[in-house]
Amino acid sequence: MKVVKVEKYEEVCEHASEMVLTAWKQHPQLVLGLATGSTPIGFYRRLVERYLQERLDFSGITTFNLDEYYPIKRSHPQSFARFMKEHFFDHVNIPAEQIHILNGEALDTGEECSRFEAGIDAAGGVDIQILGIGRNGHIGFNEPGTPFGSRSHLVALTASTIQANSRFFADPSEMPRHALTMGIQTIMKSKKILLLAVGEGKAEAIRLALQGPVTEAMPASILKRHPDVTLILDRGAASLLGGGVQDAAARDSQ
Ligand code: PGA
Secondary structure (H helix, E strand, O other), rough: OOOEEOOOOHHHHHHHHHHHHHHHHOOOOOOEEOOOOOOOOHHHHHHHHHHHHHHOOOOOOOOEEEEEEOOOOOOOOOOOOHHHHOOHHOOOOOOOHHHEEEOOOOOOOHHHHHHHHHHHHHHHOOOOEEEEEOOOOOOOOOOOOOOOOOEEEEEEEOOOHHHHHHHOOOOOHOOOEEEEEEEEEHHHHHOEEEEEEEOOOHHHHHHHHHOOOOOOOHHHHHHOOOOEEEEEOOOOOOOOOOOOOOOOOOOOOO
16 A cells, blocks of 8 residues: 655645546546545545636546445435535536435435445446545444445444544434445445545554554455555554655555
């Protein structure tokens, strides 16, 4: 894996947005896998700024989001569908029919996941997948123990994820206990992966993912088996890796 260490959050966002825009300029029909959470907010802000400043045309982009709570109404203030509208889709010209988010209102979750997977295949696969990482090493909502061979599926959230995310709900008991997520195999099929992590709270997960064994107990550790992954880390997230804070192309430790 390539590791890019920068000082601050803004630089993580700048670096990630620059990589995506470079790929988009070469291939305007880019298929992007997108993530929610606090980490990518500045990445979306930067993409929107560049879109407006440079009058870019994103109409060729197709997107697939990593995950969504289940059950949740699309219109719920904490749904990932709402998050994506507020932080990105309301500000750029990606046509609605090219935006794909697992439906937290689906009655049949198995059918919904199959439809979503078929959509990715029909689009020719994800060119660049943006990922965050949980403190427990989850990617998407693939919690520790998720089989590496998993496709998109319904998951029961772990206590630590419920605790981490329930603070965003006006009434924490409203936080859904389940989610729909791209599977690990789905994520691994992406042609390129950019994982963004900031803050010391992520440092141990980053250390284990990079330097520990490849194990289903640490979902992000599978990324070592992917041929094109870049981790973009601020000083805090990189703090347990050793070495200084500078742009560094470290290699896979597999
Ligand atoms: P965060 O979430 O960006 O809000 O830290 C990342 C994740 O849990 O994958």
